[in-house]
Amino acid sequence: xxxxxxxxxxxxxxxLIVAATPLVFAxxxxxxVERAGVLNLGVEGMMITGAVAGFAAAHESGSFWWGxxxxxxxxxxxxxxxxxxxxxxxxxxxxxxxxLTLFGLGIAALLGQGYSGTPAPRVPxxxxxxxxxxxxxxxxxxxxDPLIYLSLAxxxxxxxxxxxxxxxxxxxxxxxNHDAAHAIGHPVVRTRxxxxxxxxxxxxxxxxxxxxxxxxxxxxxxxxGRGWIALAIVVFASWRPWRAFLxxxxxxxxxxxxLNLQAAGVxxxxxxxxxxxxxxxxxxxxxxSRRGRxxxxxCLGRPFFASG
Amino acid sequence: MWRLERRRERSEAMALAAPLIALGxxxxxxxxxxxxxxxxxxxxxxxxxxxxxxxxxxxxxxLVKGTPLVLIALGxSFxxxxxxxxxxxxxxxxxxxxxxxxxxxxxxxxxxVWVLPIMALAGMAAGVGWAMIPAILRVRFGASEILVSLMLxxxxxxxLSAMVSGPLRDPDGFNFPESRLFHDSAILPRLIEGTRAHxxxxxxxxxxxAVWVVLRRHVLGFSLELFGQAPRAARFAGFSEAATVTxxxxxxxxxxxxxxxxxAAGPVGQLVPSxxxxxxxxxxxxxxxxxxxxxGILLAGGLLALTYIGGEAxxxxxxxxxxxxxxxxxxxxxxxxxADMLSEFRLxxxxxx
Numbered sequence: 001x002x003x004x005x006x007x008x009x010x011x012x013x014x015x016l017i018v019a020a021t022p023l024v025f026a027x028x029x030x031x032x033v034e035r036a037g038v039l040n041l042g043v044e045g046m047m048i049t050g051a052v053a054g055f056a057a058a059h060e061s062g063s064f065w066w067g068x069x070x071x072x073x074x075x076x077x078x079x080x081x082x083x084x085x086x087x088x089x090x091x092x093x094x095x096x097x098x099x100l101t102l103f104g105l106g107i108a109a110l111l112g113q114g115y116s117g118t119p120a121p122r123v124p125x126x127x128x129x130x131x132x133x134x135x136x137x138x139x140x141x142x143x144x145d146p147l148i149y150l151s152l153a154x155x156x157x158x159x160x161x162x163x164x165x166x167x168x169x170x171x172x173x174x175x176x177n178h179d180a181a182h183a184i185g186h187p188v189v190r191t192r193x194x195x196x197x198x199x200x201x202x203x204x205x206x207x208x209x210x211x212x213x214x215x216x217x218x219x220x221x222x223x224x225g226r227g228w229i230a231l232a233i234v235v236f237a238s239w240r241p242w243r244a245f246l247x248x249x250x251x252x253x254x255x256x257x258x259l260n261l262q263a264a265g266v267x268x269x270x271x272x273x274x275x276x277x278x279x280x281x282x283x284x285x286x287x288x289s290r291r292g293r294x295x296x297x298x299c300l301g302r303p304f305f306a307s308g
Numbered sequence: 309m310w311r312l313e314r315r316r317e318r319s320e321a322m323a324l325a326a327p328l329i330a331l332g333x334x335x336x337x338x339x340x341x342x343x344x345x346x347x348x349x350x351x352x353x354x355x356x357x358x359x360x361x362x363x364x365x366x367x368x369x370x371l372v373k374g375t376p377l378v379l380i381a382l383g384x385s386f387x388x389x390x391x392x393x394x395x396x397x398x399x400x401x402x403x404x405x406x407x408x409x410x411x412x413x414x415x416x417x418x419x420x421v422w423v424l425p426i427m428a429l430a431g432m433a434a435g436v437g438w439a440m441i442p443a444i445l446r447v448r449f450g451a452s453e454i455l456v457s458l459m460l461x462x463x464x465x466x467x468l469s470a471m472v473s474g475p476l477r478d479p480d481g482f483n484f485p486e487s488r489l490f491h492d493s494a495i496l497p498r499l500i501e502g503t504r505a506h507x508x509x510x511x512x513x514x515x516x517x518a519v520w521v522v523l524r525r526h527v528l529g530f531s532l533e534l535f536g537q538a539p540r541a542a543r544f545a546g547f548s549e550a551a552t553v554t555x556x557x558x559x560x561x562x563x564x565x566x567x568x569x570x571x572a573a574g575p576v577g578q579l580v581p582s583x584x585x586x587x588x589x590x591x592x593x594x595x596x597x598x599x600x601x602x603x604g605i606l607l608a609g610g611l612l613a614l615t616y617i618g619g620e621a622x623x624x625x626x627x628x629x630x631x632x633x634x635x636x637x638x639x640x641x642x643x644x645x646x647a648d649m650l651s652e653f654r655l656x657x658x659x660x661x
Contacts, residue, residue: 041454081642090312090653091645094393094454098592099645103638109631110345220631225462232455271470278459282445289451305314 012256014139017148018214020252022047022206024151026230027237027244028158029202034234035162036195037175037299041097042082043203044227045104050075050204051211052112055120055218064121067212068147068205075204076197078104083196087189090303101227109220120216145213147205154202159241171195175297178304188304203227225278232281236288238295247284254280312653322651327597327608329650330643337643338636347626355625356618356636366617368503372575373587373616375508376401376567378609380591382512382519383563385600387556389523390535394557396442396457397564398588399464400435404565405572406468406476407434409579412494412572413476413487423493427569435565436558438464443557447550453557461588469581476579487579496574508570512609515563516602523602528555564588586634590616593641612637 026043033040053074058067082100085091123145126132162168173181174191182188210226211218229251237243258273266273335357339349360366380397387394394400408431415423442456473485481488496506523529534542535552543549567587572579594612598604619633 085642085646089646089649091648095592095596095641096645098395099638099641102589102593102634103642106631106634106636106638109629110635113629225459228455228458232459235452235455269470269474271466271473275463275466278462281459282441282451282456285451285455286445286449289445290449305312 010136010139012260014144015259016249016252016256017144018252019255020249021148021151022209022214022226023230023233023248023251024155024245025206025209026203026227027233027248028151028154028241029199029206030230031234031237031239031241031244032158032162032171032202033195033199034300035175035239035297036171036192037178037297037302037304038086038192038196039093039097039301040079040082040100040196040199041094041231042078042100042104042227043199043230044223044225045101045108046075046078046200046203047104047207047210047227047230048108048221048223049078049104049111050207051222052108052115052207052218053204054208055211056111056115058121058212059115059118062121064123064212067121067208071204071208071212072201073204075200075202075207077200078107079196079200079203082200083193086303087193087196090305093301093303105221112218112220115218116220118218120212120218123213123216147209147213150205151209155241155245162241172297175299178299178302182304182306188306192304203230206230229277229281232285236284238288239297240295251277251280311656312649313656315652315654319651319654323599323648326644326647326651327599327604329647330597330640331611333643333647334636334640337639341635342628342632345628347628352622352626352628355622356615356633359621360614360617364500365503366621368500368505369617370610370613371499371503371505371509372613374609374613375506375512375574376571376587377591377594377612378512378605379508379515379567379570380560380564380588381594381598381605381609382515382602383560384591384595385519385523385598385602385605386532386559388536388595388600389529390532390552390556391539392535392553392556393454394439394442394457394560395454395592396439396459396461396588397560397591398584398586399457399461400438400561400564401568401571401588402461402464402468402584403438404431404435404568405579405583406464406471406568407431407565408569409487409490409572410471410476412490413579415494416488416491418491419493423491424496424573427494427573428566431565431569431572432562433565435561435563435568437561438565439557439561440554443554446553453553457557465581465584468579468583472579472581478578485581489578490573494573495577496570504575506570506574508567508574511566511570513606516606520602532556564591590637593637596641597644 026047030043050071054067054071057070058064078100082096085096086093125145170186171191174186174188178188207223210222233244233247236247254277258276262270262273335353339353342352343349384394384397408427411427411430441460442453445451445456446453472487476487478486478488496508499505499507499509531547576583590612594605594608598608615633615636622628623630
């Protein structure tokens with residue numbers, strides 16, 4: 001018999017936030033990359049590399065913070081490969097992104113060989129005097145791990161950067177029309193390379209959130225397609241940061257809903273419920289895409305070669 | 309200081325040399341990687357790239373692993389020529405295996421030469437059906453076939469798992485999530501005694517010839533090329549984009565579905581959750597490494613099959629994780645994409661200012 005009354009709303013909301021945060025990081029990073037006109041399909045690979053690097057660094061040092069530092073570096077290192085190939089050698093972005101995912105999944109499994117089954121260091125949590133212990137509002141707002149607050153700051157920061165800063169303007173110009181941007185003297189390749197590195201760092205951080213906070217342990221292949229879902233969220237968001245944030249929380253909601261239904265013992269084979277996040281992604285892509293590619297950067301995925 | 313200069317024409321010689329350059333670089337960097345992991349690099353390379361060729365059983369295994377890789381890559385080569393990116397061949401492979409396996413289990417015990425052909429048809433139909441989802445969603449709604457086909461890989465894998473722990477589970481299997489072993493009439497005939505190589509290898513060979521004819525002699529091959537190089541020109545010439553997307557996904561779905569059915573009815577002999585081992589993803593590398601050309605795909609399929617077998621040997625002997633092989637494979641694709649630059653550009657020495 002299904003017992004839905006046992007589900008505690010506050011606990012579910014907190015679980016939703018935890019499930020959404022890796023997607024917030026990865027989707028925001030990829031959003032910036034795509035706004036610069038580059039399609040990096042390697043998010044899954046960068047994410048899982050970040051997950052293993054973060055876990056390994058935290059485990060070896062005994063400190064959560066070394067993990068938080070190592071993961072974005074690992075993600076950016078992988079992204080640097082992508083940047084060298086697509087920006088330096090003008091390789092096909094779709095194929096290179098795929099190669100990055102295959103390579104990342106492999107290297108992560110290789111590096112993580114000795115770490116499955118080992119514990120992660122304790123995660124520090126915000127503890128404000130009595131605000132954090134307050135009922136409902138405490139666990140919902142004031143008692144999270146630091147990375148959740150970082151993800152919120154990142155949403156605000158990226159929004160501000162793209163809309164209000166000079167760098168953001170250049171980045172968008174490069175993404176909309178790289179020939180025009182080049183003609184008026186903006187460094188197309190440099191802008192794109194920086195965006196790609198930022199995207200890699202964000203994906204790495206998203207991965208580390210999985211292995212250090214959400215799980216918290218290392219399992220081979222633990223990203224389970226979240227990098228690809230992040231790519232779909234960028235489309236869902238019409239390339240806008242706040243909507244990407246919303247999309248990530250929506251997918252967090254779907255994940256948590258199906259997990260809770262499984263836990264509550266719904267009389268359906270667990271596999272059918274596990275399919276829902278992936279099916280929801282397809283559904284969302286269809287609904288969004290039928291309105292046309294509004295908001296897609298003009299030069300998305302097109303290689304740039306400065307002639308003359 | 310060196311800089312890149314665009315060539316007037318694509319260099320065919322460089323396009324053919326790129327896979328060899330990539331293989332060479334992969335070997336060098338692979339050895340560095342293994343040395344860094346504290347393994348003897350020369351021994352590792354010998355184990356992965358040479359020893360599988362020296363024993364009759366592993367030579368047969370080359371055909372076992374090469375068959376799905378070549379079949380799937382042949383199908384993918386259609387779409388990759390036209391800029392249609394089916395990334396979800398792994399899912400179509402799984403659905404083909406489930407459908408073929410379901411037929412085998414439904415007629416379990418029946419004798420007759422008709423069993424295998426019907427299984428093959430079911431497998432192909434399921435592969436096509438699964439590939440039609442991204443095709444229709446792209447044609448009707450403009451949804452990215454990359455993301456949709458990929459999401460469906462996860463769905464297909466879960467579907468297989470649901471099937472073998474539900475309707476297709478072995479009734480005498482103590483609740484293990486496996487189907488029963490297929491009856492002999494539903495097992496592919498062996499090609500070479502003493503190995504696991506099956507007749508699927510011949511089918512892959514015939515498919516390669518067929519693909520060569522279609523791409524060379526049929527207008528379809530031309531229209532695919534045109535869509536890949538100049539989509540606007542293709543539309544002006546009256547070729548339908550919707551038809552191209554549908555055909556490309558359909559062909560690759562059929563090939564992947566057939567490969568999945570071969571896997572279930574060949575080396576595995578039943579449906580198990582661990583049936584998909586990544587052939588659908590590795591086949592992407594095979595297609596690129598083979599220059600999207602049937603002959604190239606046969607060669608590249610052989611090479612990557614070698615890494616699978618050598619990888620298994622390396623797992624046993626050097627206790628390398630299975631993933632080390634995907635590092636090799638990813639590196640190969642990286643270097644290939646980098647080396648490909650040489651067919652479009654040339655390196656020239658920058659004149660001193």
